[in-house]
Amino acid sequence: MENHPLEYDYTVAKMFMLTTIILGIVGMLIGVILAFQLAYPGLNLMLGEGLAEYTNFSRLRPLHTDAVVFGFTLSGIFATWYYIGQRVLKVSMAESKLLMFLGKLHFWLYLVVIVAAVVSLFMGITSSKEYAEFEWPIDILVVVVWVIFGAGMFGLIGIRREKSLYISVWYYIATFLGIAMLYLFNNMAIPTMFGVSDIGESGVGVWYHSVSMYAGTNDALVQWWYGHNAVAFGFTVPIVAMIYYFLPKESGQAIYSYKLSLLSFWALMFLYLWAGGHHLLYSTVPDWLQTMGSIFSVILILPSWGSAINMLLTMKGEWQQVAASPLIKFMVLSSTFYMFSTLEGPIQAIKSVNAIAHFTDWIVGHVHDGTLGWVGFMIMAALYHMAPRLFKREIYSKSLMTAQFWIQTVGVVLYFTSMWIAGITQGMMWRAHDEFGNLAYSFIDTVTVLHPYYVIRSVGGLLYLIGFFMFAYNIYKTMSARKVEESELQNATPMGA
């Protein structure tokens, strides 16, 4: 064996980076199509009457959410884990054949799950539960993938050189545990092929169908305990892990207060799980759970802002970097959006506000300022930071990156402002009564009034998608840009004009 100096091995990180970009394009493209379908329903037939079943809004809707959650975001989480994990534990995956094997197995099995999920959702095979649409055979595969991810994670931690675990690793561990617990409990189902008829027939009907273990209100309770916390452990916890690594690293600044980051971690872990009840306000779940959901949602502002403020203060005295580097811009705006949507969420969780906001587009707007602004920006920033270090080349174009930043920012602003107006308008119209106490509007009045906002939202989404294509192109060109030395990669990422 030749005596190469030991280096971090980013093979698996590169693989997941690829799926992050591809599935990001797929998920966001479907999202834009859906947005235009709401504004112009004729687009439901965009591929003709024959394929209407597969281009229809309702068939595409779960594909959009699952592609961005389980495709784009999850790939981004995996890609950054296989990058950050090695670095903060100061151990290379090249040091263990087993970990390398697990990493690659993780990727390929993940790809199998994605393909199976896409095909099944197009066919309309779904359990109907949001973000948990997959039927049991895919669920089992998901669990296997997740266990492999965890085994690789704890394996790497096991052979680490750094005794203490960096705060990002805490968050990755929490992601692993949280999703594992939630996914298992929410997807409990009995395959219907076990049903036996009076004359002894079994295995009747399609083999992949199953029926939920929980009924009605209980099912709703478990689903939104899951749904809300899938957001917690998919869209918050791992993204916080990313920003706690990439912002200090890129800016060269130590975290403003490491102690605050530890504190926020425990507070977030404890509080987040209670807040799921705010999805079920005024429903048939017990009142105390609804109230608890409201209260904990409001308290949740504290740990969320603890992390976000910690990030912004990390830039204290270094604000010129925000002007100078588009990469820092992405991250600073990202944590600003985090503050913004973690304030907006609790407001919507207040019972009287929720009475208007629930079931309207305001909720859709809230989800998207979180996902587009916070999750999307952070994952793209992470990939921009990683790409030069994975390929030992500078970022292809800084000006393209800046242009992308502004285009996407305008996109997000158009998106959430139009959805606010749409949501509140619709919420108010639903509840309006005339002077005789009759309903003032028929339902369709409250739909047609939304048309201009649906158009604005579509344009906002389209801008974001265009920005994402610019991102993909920039990363693609980075693979053949100017080579850089190790010394250029210490902090600020090298970028070409």
Place this chain on the structure above:
Amino acid sequence: MDIAQLQAYGYFTLTIGLVLILYGYIYHLYSKKKDVDGVDYESYSNMALKDDIDDTPVASMSEDKAPKSAKK
């Protein structure tokens, strides 16, 4: 005692317990400032800032486990 009452008591005590633990944690962090190995908490930021494979760890797992010795 029915199940709802148990739930209420369980909820109440556990919440109080966790609040105490959390405040204990705050007190610990800001009074001690250093962990049991004598490492200032704030210096843990260096785990991200100095994260090349041959950088010195903030606190090593063990003395002899420097990168070179790990090479077979």
Place this chain on the structure above:
Amino acid sequence: MFHWLEKHPFFFSVAVFLVISFAGLVEILPNFAQQSRPTIGTAPYSTLELAGRHVYIKNSCNACHSQLVRPFKSETDRYGHYSLSGEYAYDRPFLWGSKRTGPDLMRVGNYRTTDWHENHMKDPASVVPGSIMPAYRWMYINNTDINTAFAEQLTIAQFFSVPYNKPVPMKDGSSIIVKMGGSVAEANALALEEAKVIVADMKDQDVKDAVARGEIPEIVAIIAYMNSLK
């Protein structure tokens, strides 16, 4: 204790797990001890209704339509009595939805007819001018999967004691019996009988012909399901 946790990943993970599972333990588990009890007048879904529910799920109708009437005057005026927990006792999965792009369907069976649905699903904007709902024309062609619905009936009857072939109390003091077939052939015959009642009110000749041939297009099943929502 804290600094110790930070350096022992295993115990750290255990601590995190305890903290995050706490809410679930207190919030969710105790409610399962109290099995959800159906309200009087709530009956299990018949074979065709259940198959229609599958069509509803297959096409993610729940992405745009809720099935949850909240206790506000504006909602009870528009949709009928507010929802009660026991009304959902046979809903696996629940279909409350999270977005009302279209109106709530919890009690749609009270104010829409077979005829209305038939026209509406074929061309929503012709029935409700300005509607942005897409047409669902493939439902007039694709056949319903009755076997899977039957398999689900068997499963829920066995595992969750859903009362098929047993008297279910109604609000007026009477009781009804929701029949479940004893075999695949019997289940299909039952579903076809139900389908014939639905198509009697329909105009589409192709659908009528299909049912006459013994097939059940998806539209018939989903209308049966819609009509059962009361």
